[in-house]
Amino acid sequence: MLILNAYAKINLALDVLYKRPDGYHEVAMVMQAVRLADTVTLTSKPNDIALSINISGLPADASNLAYRAAALLKPYAFPQQGVHIRLDKQIPLAAGLAGGSADAAAVLKGLNCLWELNLSLDELSKFAAQLGSDVPFCLYNSTMLATGRGELLEPLPPLKSCYVVLAKPAIEVPTSWVYQQFKADKVSRRPDIAVMRNCLAAGSLTGVARNMVNVLESVTISAYPEIAKIKESMLRYGAMAALMSGSGPTVFGLAHCQEQAEAIACQLKAEGVPEIFVAETVSKVE
Numbered sequence: 001m002l003i004l005n006a007y008a009k010i011n012l013a014l015d016v017l018y019k020r021p022d023g024y025h026e027v028a029m030v031m032q033a034v035r036l037a038d039t040v041t042l043t044s045k046p047n048d049i050a051l052s053i054n055i056s057g058l059p060a061d062a063s064n065l066a067y068r069a070a071a072l073l074k075p076y077a078f079p080q081q082g083v084h085i086r087l088d089k090q091i092p093l094a095a096g097l098a099g100g101s102a103d104a105a106a107v108l109k110g111l112n113c114l115w116e117l118n119l120s121l122d123e124l125s126k127f128a129a130q131l132g133s134d135v136p137f138c139l140y141n142s143t144m145l146a147t148g149r150g151e152l153l154e155p156l157p158p159l160k161s162c163y164v165v166l167a168k169p170a171i172e173v174p175t176s177w178v179y180q181q182f183k184a185d186k187v188s189r190r191p192d193i194a195v196m197r198n199c200l201a202a203g204s205l206t207g208v209a210r211n212m213v214n215v216l217e218s219v220t221i222s223a224y225p226e227i228a229k230i231k232e233s234m235l236r237y238g239a240m241a242a243l244m245s246g247s248g249p250t251v252f253g254l255a256h257c258q259e260q261a262e263a264i265a266c267q268l269k270a271e272g273v274p275e276i277f278v279a280e281t282v283s284k285v286e
């Protein structure tokens with residue numbers, strides 16, 4: 001039996017460069033893993049793939065990204081090798097935190113061991129990219145620059161360890177809709193990735209905080225102003241910076257320490273924000 005942590009991600013910077021002929025958008029993103037995790041338990045069983053999940057509202061069938069990850073690797077295993085996948089979800093669904101992608105990446109990494117496939121991380125990355133743009137990052141965690149449609153990764157100097165508050169309003173935002181609605185002329189500020197890289201290299205959390213920009217806010221916040229309210233609240237309660245993660249709707253705030261993060265979380269809870277988490281950042285590849 002193998003038990004893996006499938007970590008959520010946040011986007012410290014997200015820029016959309018242009019729409020590509022294949023329908024995807026060329027992006028440049030600074031991605032960061034955080035210690036809010038689903039638990040993925042893989043148990044050997046004969047022949048086929050089975051999946052169970054601790055929550056309803058998520059299909060436990062062949063459409064699930066965790067199942068699809070196992071199905072991708074199955075042809076490389078012996079026919080009698082199967083697996084039971086157990087997902088214990090903690091990462092909220094459709095939140096902009098790559099929960100499904102993290103599960104899929106954990107299944108790829110775990111089955112590589114359980115089925116003794118001996119695939120390199122590079123090879124696993126190619127399978128990961130077939131499952132979704134965020135899945136390759138979830139194989140590596142830590143702090144990465146993601147380009148292409150998000151699948152081309154370059155390690156960045158790891159973000160100095162800190163705590164984040166994650167707050168999800170009670171809305172679900174489909175990623176495809178956000179990208180479809182994106183218009184470059186509606187963006188007021190774009191991230192400077194080179195400056196962000198320098199701030200990371202210098203270990204400057206305040207520098208990172210000052211340069212956190214996500215151009216997809218121009219779409220999601222226009223449709224859901226409650227996201228802007230959560231950002232404002234986080235700043236009022238002392239966060240160094242607050243930004244929407246990915247396509248939203250979750251907002252994350254950078255805090256100086258765990259105590260401050262917990263205090264911000266408490267105040268957001270009192271305001272009625274339904275789902276709030278405090279998590280440490282992941283500062284090395286795990």
Ligand SMILES: C[C@](O)(CO)[C@H](O)COP(=O)(O)OP(=O)(O)OC[C@H]1O[C@@H](n2ccc(N)nc2=O)[C@H](O)[C@@H]1O
Nearest residue numbers: 023024025027132133134135149150175176179246247
């Ligand atoms: C918003 C982010 O989460 C930021 O990390 C990612 O860019 C999205 O990653 P993801 O959820 O793994 O995305 P995918 O499952 O590959 O694609 C979901 C939808 O978003 C659109 N999409 C995604 C990534 C990208 N670079 N351009 C896109 O236009 C795709 O057309 C697709 O309709």
Ligand SMILES: Nc1ncnc2c1ncn2[C@@H]1O[C@H](COP(=O)(O)OP(=O)(O)OP(=O)(O)O)[C@@H](O)[C@H]1O
Nearest residue numbers: 064065093094095096097098099100103134175246
């Ligand atoms: N194991 C899984 N966990 C969560 N969602 C899954 C899973 N498998 C498939 N899905 C589907 O994928 C959709 C998006 O899920 P996810 O929670 O990964 O969104 P997200 O956090 O917005 O991802 P991203 O940040 O990559 O856009 C969900 O609506 C769900 O139906």
